[in-house]
Amino acid sequence: MLTHLRPAIALTAFFTLLTGLAYPLIMTGAAQTLFPAVANGSLIEADGAVIGSSVIAQPFTGAGYLHPRPSASDWNAAGTGASNLGPTSATLIATVAERRAAWEAANGSTAPIDAVTASGSGLDPHISPENALAQVGRIAAARGVDEGAVRRLIEATTEGPLLGLYGEPRVNVLLTNIALDEAFPMPPAGGEGQATE
Amino acid sequence: MTLLSYFAYFAALVGLAWMLAIWMARVYSGSLPSALLRTEAALLRLSGAAPDRGMGWGAYALAVLAFNATCFVVLYVLLRAQGTLPLNPDGIGGMAPDLAFNTAVSFVTNTNWQAYSGEAQLSYLSQMAGLTVQNFVSAGTGMAVAVAVIRGFVAPKGATLGNFWVDLTRSVLWILLPLSVVLALFLAWQGVPQTLQGAVVATGIEGQEQVIARGPAAAQIAIKQLGTNGGGFFGVNSAHPFENPTISSNMAQSLSILLIPVAFCFLFGRMAGDRRQGWAIFAAMAVMFVAGLAVIHAYEVAGNPALGLGANMEGKEQRFGAMLSALWAAQTTAASNGSVNAMHDSFMPLSGLVMLVFMQIGEVIFGGVGAGLYGMLLYVVLAVFLAGLMVGRTPEYLGRKIEGREVTLAVLAFLSMPLGILVGGAVAATVSAALAAVQEPGPHGMSEILYAYSSATGNNGSAFGGWGAALQWHTTALGIIMLLGRYAIIIPMLAIAGSMVRKPQAPVTSGTFPTDGPLFVTLLILTVLILGALTFFPVLALGPIAEETARLAGQSF
Numbered sequence: 001m002l003t004h005l006r007p008a009i010a011l012t013a014f015f016t017l018l019t020g021l022a023y024p025l026i027m028t029g030a031a032q033t034l035f036p037a038v039a040n041g042s043l044i045e046a047d048g049a050v051i052g053s054s055v056i057a058q059p060f061t062g063a064g065y066l067h068p069r070p071s072a073s074d075w076n077a078a079g080t081g082a083s084n085l086g087p088t089s090a091t092l093i094a095t096v097a098e099r100r101a102a103w104e105a106a107n108g109s110t111a112p113i114d115a116v117t118a119s120g121s122g123l124d125p126h127i128s129p130e131n132a133l134a135q136v137g138r139i140a141a142a143r144g145v146d147e148g149a150v151r152r153l154i155e156a157t158t159e160g161p162l163l164g165l166y167g168e169p170r171v172n173v174l175l176t177n178i179a180l181d182e183a184f185p186m187p188p189a190g191g192e193g194q195a196t197e
Numbered sequence: 198m199t200l201l202s203y204f205a206y207f208a209a210l211v212g213l214a215w216m217l218a219i220w221m222a223r224v225y226s227g228s229l230p231s232a233l234l235r236t237e238a239a240l241l242r243l244s245g246a247a248p249d250r251g252m253g254w255g256a257y258a259l260a261v262l263a264f265n266a267t268c269f270v271v272l273y274v275l276l277r278a279q280g281t282l283p284l285n286p287d288g289i290g291g292m293a294p295d296l297a298f299n300t301a302v303s304f305v306t307n308t309n310w311q312a313y314s315g316e317a318q319l320s321y322l323s324q325m326a327g328l329t330v331q332n333f334v335s336a337g338t339g340m341a342v343a344v345a346v347i348r349g350f351v352a353p354k355g356a357t358l359g360n361f362w363v364d365l366t367r368s369v370l371w372i373l374l375p376l377s378v379v380l381a382l383f384l385a386w387q388g389v390p391q392t393l394q395g396a397v398v399a400t401g402i403e404g405q406e407q408v409i410a411r412g413p414a415a416a417q418i419a420i421k422q423l424g425t426n427g428g429g430f431f432g433v434n435s436a437h438p439f440e441n442p443t444i445s446s447n448m449a450q451s452l453s454i455l456l457i458p459v460a461f462c463f464l465f466g467r468m469a470g471d472r473r474q475g476w477a478i479f480a481a482m483a484v485m486f487v488a489g490l491a492v493i494h495a496y497e498v499a500g501n502p503a504l505g506l507g508a509n510m511e512g513k514e515q516r517f518g519a520m521l522s523a524l525w526a527a528q529t530t531a532a533s534n535g536s537v538n539a540m541h542d543s544f545m546p547l548s549g550l551v552m553l554v555f556m557q558i559g560e561v562i563f564g565g566v567g568a569g570l571y572g573m574l575l576y577v578v579l580a581v582f583l584a585g586l587m588v589g590r591t592p593e594y595l596g597r598k599i600e601g602r603e604v605t606l607a608v609l610a611f612l613s614m615p616l617g618i619l620v621g622g623a624v625a626a627t628v629s630a631a632l633a634a635v636q637e638p639g640p641h642g643m644s645e646i647l648y649a650y651s652s653a654t655g656n657n658g659s660a661f662g663g664w665g666a667a668l669q670w671h672t673t674a675l676g677i678i679m680l681l682g683r684y685a686i687i688i689p690m691l692a693i694a695g696s697m698v699r700k701p702q703a704p705v706t707s708g709t710f711p712t713d714g715p716l717f718v719t720l721l722i723l724t725v726l727i728l729g730a731l732t733f734f735p736v737l738a739l740g741p742i743a744e745e746t747a748r749l750a751g752q753s754f
Contacts, residue, residue, distance in 0.1 A: 004256075004263035007362050010244035012267045012334075015369060019333040019420075020326035023374065024391075027381045027416040031391035038388040041411045041439065043397060050399040053409055055388055055438040058401040065402075069515065078396055078408040079317050080433040082512050084542040084663030086641035087501050088744055090753040092511065092543075096504045113500065113507030119514050120436035120540040126515040165202040167444035168518035177402060 044178070052174055053077075057125045060177060063106075064142035064186055066127065066135055066154075068173045069114055070099055073122035082120045109134040126170035129158050143184045153183055199494075199520065206451070206524070214456055217372075218463035218475075224371045225344050225364065225468075237366050244362065251357025254695025257345050258688050260361035261338060265305050268331060273301040275327045276319075285320035286395030287410070292318065299672035304331035306683040307339055307565055309421070309428030309535050309658035310675060312666040316410035316431050321393060328428060329417045333377075336424025336457075336566045337368035342687050343461060343567030344468075346574060349694020350595050351469045354701050358694055372457070373424060380419035383449055388442035391415040414439060422453035425565040427535030427658045435525070435538040436514055447521055447538060454525075454534045458563035461570040469595055473713035478573055481721040482531075482562045489551040489562075490527040496545040497523045503753065512540030523548070530555040533565035535658025542636075542645070542661035546748060549644055549661075550741035556648075556655040558729030559614050559686070565656060571690045573721075578607040578693065580717070580724040584710050593709055596702040603696055606689040613685035615732050617654030617678040622646050622736070625674065634665035639754030640747060644740035649675065654682040 031039035042054045052058050057068040059075045073081035085092035099116040112130040132154045140147040157176045161167045223229065241248040252260065275282070276297040280290040292300065296312055303310040304327075315324065341364035348358050385391045390411045399407045414430040418440055421428055428434075435441040435450060462482065466475020497519040500509045508519035517525070522539035529536055530552040541552060555562055561572040577594060582604050585592025592599040625631040625646050634649075635642040645664040652659055653675040660666060666675070711717060747754075 004260045005267075007241075007244045007246035008260075008263040008267040011246070011264065011362065011365070012271055014240065014244065015334050016271070016326055016330050019369065019374065020330035023377070024325045024329060024413045024416040027378070027385070028391050028393060028413055030382060031385035031415060034382070035386050039385050039391045039415075040394065041390045041392070041397065041409060042388050042442070043399070043409075050397055052399045052401055052407065053438075055442045056407075056409060057438075058399075058403075058407055059405060060403060062403060075407065078410045079314060080431055080437055081314075082433060082436070082540040082543070082662060084512065084540055084636065084661065086542060086637050086644075086661075086663075086744070087503070087509070087511075087545050088639065088641055088748050088753050089637055093503050093753050096511075100505065111505070113505050113510050114515050116505060117510040118512070119510075120512045120538070120543075121433045121438060121514060123438055124514045124516075125438055128515055162444035162448065165198070165205060166448055167516050167521060170515050174402075181402070 044174070054172065054175055055125050057123045058174060060173065062142070063138050065177045065180065066132055066139065066171070066173045069124050069127055070116065070118045071122040072118040075123065077123055080122050082122060083118050107135055107138050109137070125172050125174060127173055129154070129169050129171055132158070132171040132176070139180065142186075143180070144187050145184045149184070150180070153179060202520070206448070210452055210455055210459060213452065214459035215463055217456060217460040218467060221372060221460060221464045222467040224367050229371065233371060237363070237370060241362055241366060246360070246362035248360055248363050250360060252360055254349070254358055254691040257358050257361050258691045261342060261687060262684070264334075264361070264365070265338060268334060269301050269305045272304060272327050272331060273297050276300055276323055279320040279323045282320065282322050284322035284325070284393070286393070289318060289320050295669050295672040296667065299676045302676040302679050303658065304328055304426070304428065305335055306656050306679045307335035307424070307426060307533070307568065308653065308656040308679045308683070309426045310653055310660070310666070310679065311428055311658070312672050314432030315429060316412070321412055324417060324430060325413060329420060332417065332420040332424050332426040332428070333369050333373055334365070336373055336420070336426060337365045339565050339567035340368040340372070340457070341365045341567070342691065343570045346571040346690050346694040347465055347468050349698045350574070350597070352698055354699065356698055358691070358698065373420065376423050377416070377419040380423060380449060380453055381416045384418055384446055385415040387446040389415040389418060389446065390439055411439070418450070419453075421536060422450045422534065423457060425454065425458065425532050425534045427529065429536060435536045436540065441538055444516060444521075447517060451521070451525060451528060454528045454532050454536070455563055457566045458532050458569045461567060465570060471713065474595065477713045477718050478570070478577070480718045481725070482573065484718070484722060485562050485725065486527065486531050489531070489555060490524065492551050493527050493544070493548040494520060494523040496548045501545060503748075509543070509545055512543030514539065526552060527555070529659055530657060531560075531562040531564070533560035533568060533655060533657050535652065537659055540662055541648070541659060542663045546644070546741040546745040549648070550737060553644070553647060553651055553737060553741065554730050554733070556651040556657050557614060557618055557733045558725050559611070560655040560657060561725060568656065572686065575607045575610050575686070575690060576721060576725050576728070578603050579611070579728065580721045581710070581712065583724060584717075584720055588710065590708065590710070593703065594712055596705060597697050597700045598703075603693050606693045606696070610686045610689035611728065613681050614654055614729070617681050618647070618650050618733065619736065621654070621674060621678050622650040625650060625671070628670070631668070631670040631674070634668045634671055636663035636665070637754060640740055640743035641754065644744060647736060647740050650678065653678045656682050
């Protein structure tokens, strides 16, 4: 054992320097040079202030916006978490039923499954196209615009599977809401907020 | 369409692994460019490693233990002291002793069980100089041991098992590091952060504040997948949009999880000088993998009628959906990886059953890097022995006799699985200090305990996340069990290799039981299932099977 101690200590030190410091620091340098925008968290700025990250969900409750999927950790991007409730959990079944009732009251249509289940990260930036399109009526009414126009905007921001083979069709909630604000600015105060969940 | 997706994925995986095995065979035999050879020789001589001296199984095992013990001490001290060390922009304090013990054991044994949440409890220094280093060297340790075990079966009579320091250094420098650089850059391009800046405070469109944790994640995630480590940079692992932002990042990580484990099958065939032997082991693993994947896929896509129509989306991300979550769940439990892109606690009961079985049979369906192969060789010894009993001949494998000593050692290694899972789990299910961890009443609670102890014994690292892993009882008990699950298999397997290499290699005759055909593959699968799965069937009946029966009867808990 003692004859092995010297190489054990020497190689632990060497690998710590190589894979624990050189490797991540060189990767940081490379990523910051090659992909500076995404390497710092895909942040979105407006008027010099950070309003969010394009890949991280944030809560929306206003009637004029797409609403994200439920979050078991209240959209906390510094302490993520899921419900971790099992498939026969009475708590889970009751929670989903409550969410369904609230969602259907707010949108006046049947809730798709992704609208009533919490994501694993609590930060899922996407919703399904069915979920997004079912919210069109509420959004159009709040913004005082034609439903067809809102639907076309959502369809334009919908992403499909990779190579047609992998992943699900999806709509990025934050990016679509920013696009909605640009295309159809909110009417002045009073026209908003009455249909919040 | 689904079949085409899976087929294209497996074709890519096997193709890449096949090419990697060609390179790995060159690396471990030292057929490297002279500049690389000079670099490693200089490093090893400077370290006092005597690289030209071959080791018997005992010396090899001692070197493994000395190295891993040193790693444990360094990591433990680093985690305890992180609060006073640099690279800590979010001002995170030192870890408590029991949690630091659990975490250090977890990363040194390639388990990467996480009883903590990365963004809240680790400084960037701990993530980089602590965990990332162990991601490399614990994977390198598993690969080195596997290569030594293979040499025991295939090297000429009286040869050594090689030199641990050489095998370790080659695994890290010429296999893991280059692959990680490529994958880390790809992930950073896809949107995985790689920054030393701390968390950023955003003010959302509706005015609410959101603190967004970041960090040097891409580099660590690359090796976490390639080394079948699985420990996430963030608490929710590869479900987090920063760890796995796009479908492309998901597919790249998915391929990386199984890449080296699959390559080890082909490397085995190459080193044995008979590639069909490698294909036979690959075939046995692939058949079990596809069967398990089919079950998980079917249940997750069909969904949970109690929650409404559609796939089972609780705990899953929209971009991955049921299919890519099912694929990941099968891979991560088969390969002893333990990272997740969806929450296993919320999977359907029989999906959970498959994941449990994959871990309980000892992580031999591809398994951890290196660990999967030497684990499967344990079953090969037993399968050949059983075949010998059935036909009444002395069992042989690759021209060498399998005798009492090897079978005894294989059974000894196998027993660590029931010891960790059944004894550890039984205590956790009865002692009140341990029971507080259970989140859910009813059979799902039993599954949670079983999952934790299966994951620790198999050195997997994934969890039913609702279970309170941070409870002091479990940080300590699981730490000890992770050590058992790692070294109580490594040491007997090295001993088997040491014993095999002393035997003469008999020429193959018409009387030799062929170990490269469908008959042997079937026998190997049956051995794994009978020994591995049946040991745990009674307790599985109390957990996932009881839960499924209750669910079908419309019961909830």
